[in-house]
Amino acid sequence: MTIDWWTLGLQAANFLVLVWVLTRVLYRPVRQVIAERQARVNAALDAARAREAAAEEARRRHERALAEFEERKRALAAQAEAELEALRAQRIAKAEAEAEAIREAARRAAQETRARAIDAARADIAALAATLAGRVLQSFGAACGADDAPAQIAAFERALAQMEPAERAALASPGADAALVTARALDEDARAAWREALGRLVGAPPRLTFRVDPALLGGFVLTMGGAELRLAWADFLSEARARLARSMDDAP
């Protein structure tokens, strides 16, 4: 077996030439395009990562803003609650002060009204007392305060004069028994004077009995012929009390 050295050398040279040529027309362009493609992929990945980072940053900003908003909302709500509470307390205090003022004014007005009513009642009472005193004095005369028989008899005769005829006739029935009640015991002259006065009324002296009732205070009560004539101080005082009570009820 022989070797053709020319062929061997030429093939070696051919291969080296092929290496040189393919380096330029194949390997280098392929490597460049792969590197460029990889660079673009890396750039796209970097851009995607950058966008992801930006999105993450935006999400964090949004969450921070949301948290700040929530915090501000809570602070505002607390502030509004505090202001509302203060306003409510202020208004309650003001209302209580106004109510107290109204109550005080009402109490003062009531006191003034009561004082005026009391004053008016006192005035009425005074007037009534004066009227009653006047009537007592008018009924029993100036001597009525002494409560003596002549004054009582004079009052009896004035009462008779003011009576209706039917009443006077019922009192002056002849033969009837009579009873005279006084606040103090009458002496014999007084009793004689009463017998004489009643005799003048019925034409003959009646059978007259005398009793003493201190509760009458003054004046007398004459019972005769089924009729009764009361001119006792106690009755006048009772009437005065009743009038006074009515005037008190009518007072505002």
Added chain:
Amino acid sequence: MTTNPLTPEILFHLGPVPVSAAVATTWLLMSAMTLTAGAIMRRPRIAPGRAQAALEIVVEAIARQAEEILGRDPWPFMPLLGTLFLFIASANLSAAVPGLAPPTGHLETPAALALIVFFSVHWHGVRARGWRAYLRRYAEPTALMLPLNLLGEITRTFSLMIRLFGNMMSHEFVVAILLSLAGFLLPTPFMALGVLIGLVQAYIFAVLAAVYIGAGLGVVET
């Protein structure tokens, strides 16, 4: 008179230089490969067409394989390793073309390629490790191993050459014998098998070259 089939067939002379059929076929393959690669990669696009994608897939597959063997950036070694695979594959496959004989079926072409691999191993090894460190590895683990290591360097280059030459030459002979004995159609399955053998032999030659270079770099144990 019978002629030795292993003797190169001289087609013509360029002055004193005889041009054999293997050299002429090699020029043809070189032209085809250059024109094809140049046409496809003349304006490479980021979004490649089918031809560019196919070419990129082939180149990337070779680069990935070289990276797995060398354990480093394969692109400085791609001109040698890639061209070894592409040239041997195309030379082996040229047997399927009527009228062409594969250049690797004659001893000179595998010998030339094996010599280039032999010198490339030392060139890359010295560049990567320096003269002293590179030469020191022949005396490891002991100085007694120096003759054996030197012999190994020669024999592995010789085996690289003989493996490719033997496989392709024997395949050529088998196909030729079958063709002369059984007619036209019977050798067809053997020719299809020859395609597979041609690709496998190209792969083996390129991978062994990468392994030898890796050993020279100190990254592969042989």
